Amino acid sequence: MTQLRKFRQQTVPPWRRAVLKVGSSLLAADSGGLSTRFALGLAQFISSCHASGREIVLVSSGAVAAGRMLLQDHSPEDTSNAARQAMAALGQTQTVALWQRLFDRPLAQVLLTHDDLRDRRRYLNARATLTELLRYNVLPVVNENDTVAVDELTLGDNDNLAAIVAALIDADMLLIATDIDGLYTADPRSNPDAEPIDEVHELTAEIMTMAGAAGSSVGTGGMRTKLEAAEKAAAAGIQTILFNGRDGEVVSLLARDLLHGTLLRTTATRMQARKYWLLHVPAVPGCIHVDAGAVRAISDEGASLLPKGIIDAVGDFQRGDMVEIVGDSCSGEPYVVARGITQYGAAEMNQIAGSHTRDIKERLGYSYGENVVHRDDLVITTDFGVNP
Template sequence: MNAARASFADQTLPNWRRAVLKVGSSLLAAEGEGLSPRHALNLAQFVAASQAEGREVVIVSSGAVAAGRGLLHRQATAGAAMAERQALAALGQAQLIGLWQRFFSHPVAQVLLTHDDLRNRRRYLNARATLMELLQLGAIPVVNENDTVSVDELKLGDNDNLAAIVAALVDADALFIATDIDGFYSANPRTDADAQPIDEVEALTPAFFAMAGGAGSGVGTGGMRTKLEAAAKAGAAGIETFLFNGTRADTLARLARGTLNGTRFRAAQNRLAARKYWLSHVPLEPGRILVDAGAARAMGEKGASLLPGGVLGAEGDFRRGDMVEVVAKGEGGERRVARGVSQYSAADIRRIAGRHSRDIEAVLGYNYGENVIHRDDLVLL
């Protein structure tokens, strides 16, 4: 890289509570075969320092296929059959989780997701609930695409975009993308000596995508373009993206202290506004949840979740994960008060209506949490 080229300016990170850290194969793959802890250690130290500050981090990590190749002492080949890549991923997943676990005193949890898990609303909610519970337990979720069962036409395709989806899934405040160059440039810095660093991107226009090149290494599946796609997806959900060089220990040490040396992609709006907009515009399913005046007041005045104790009943035949209307019933008649994503089906709600949250499992034989609608999945009308 040209030594005279301008460097990225230091920027103060906004305060964040929960983040997704995406780590690509190029940072984990050994030069010969298998995985190397060389860069993973510094990345893990950033995660540990963040946890010590009371923050939560979900890692989206590539590297399973490279780890599988290392076990079999097999070199990467272009155009490898889908079944071969799936088999290598299956062999390498345990190695990948083992690599991360060696750096943490907290337990590491493996979470494998597919396109169908994120397209199907009920499975999406189950994945969200699992990740939230893992964070509540103090564990470090390590997410990867479930390559062993994915098919070409339904693959998420790259972990940059998966990381953006996971960031929205867990209501993250920030998406950190660790790569093997210092940030986003006006051209490919490996081939263009005139490439200039871009410290901040207010809005991702087609001109920025035109600057992005292809994949930077033979190990990963994503290049700079997929990182811009991820930043655009995250930005639409109100999440800012921070791109930096994960091979540099000094960059990661500064990141842990709240300073970015790389590129900041701003979100179009704040995270809460983006989620509330989505909740306000998702089509409603036929059916309603009927609540008493106390529940309506708690949601409206205190921002509370909807608990079964305040529910009078349910109308229709909606399913868990559907967007439904919440209607208050009282002496003055009915009043629309909210809409939200129901954690339970209409049939389940009719059975637990008026009961205490602790009774849900005794009544149904299972439970999806104490809330009928969580406050994060609810918008007032």
């Protein structure tokens, strides 16, 4: 076997919240099913991070590998959609059970599809759920809902799903545990001249061509999907780390913020990337008309939009839509103050306009929270040259 060249040790940039993606190759047992052989070290890494006040969302593969073992009548070569769908359904509980055995804290399974994250209403609900789980000190275990998204099973999309989840929860870092030390200039398993790449500042076309195809019989993703995930994360201002989850020493050092692997940096800040996205998401017809006090709170104090500052809502927009927030200039002419993703529809907003946050549930019979538009979902248009 080729002797792999070692990655130099480097310090991990500071982070508070991260998404850790663990692939099937780190969980599959040689005889079939799942094994804690490598998962134990990764669980210890997560526990160490939690002990230091950090938050982690775990994106875990392994369901198909686990289900394949339970479906004794199916051979490992059976890759039909129906068979893989059944394997994924059976294996989901096995995957979560494996992780739960390694923690003395509660875990929560969260199954997502890309449609859940493309649809703005589902996006809000998914983010609210994950944020609340983290607040309760629960470890979310996320997987793609393979039983209804079988077309994506062959794409290794848990890498890309992890990047999307990282952006969803405003993570600082995307950690991808794989079965190889990091990114090389070529496939190190077949090319003895392959050189390790410790750090990447920009994912150029040349860097992308260095990625090979899938390298494991149990997983569906190769290095290319990991670089695609890093590219998505970078666009959201999130850095990515590729490391060998099979190497106990590498995992142990990572808990001490020392990396032997590849760090993929980004030039965009998280705030810049998010604000840019919010600024360019198409707004629906209609607007939220707010008073002068709300304009000051949003523009000068960086506050969320609360129902008390709303005069009325115009249009027929729904919860999760991108809506313009309009105030009145000194001359009395309306102008767009900000735009953001609303937590309430227009009809609901007109029912709670001018009220205190504590009155929302009384007026509607339910509540999606005290913020009509949360400050994290809001961008001030005047910051981008649009003046009253």
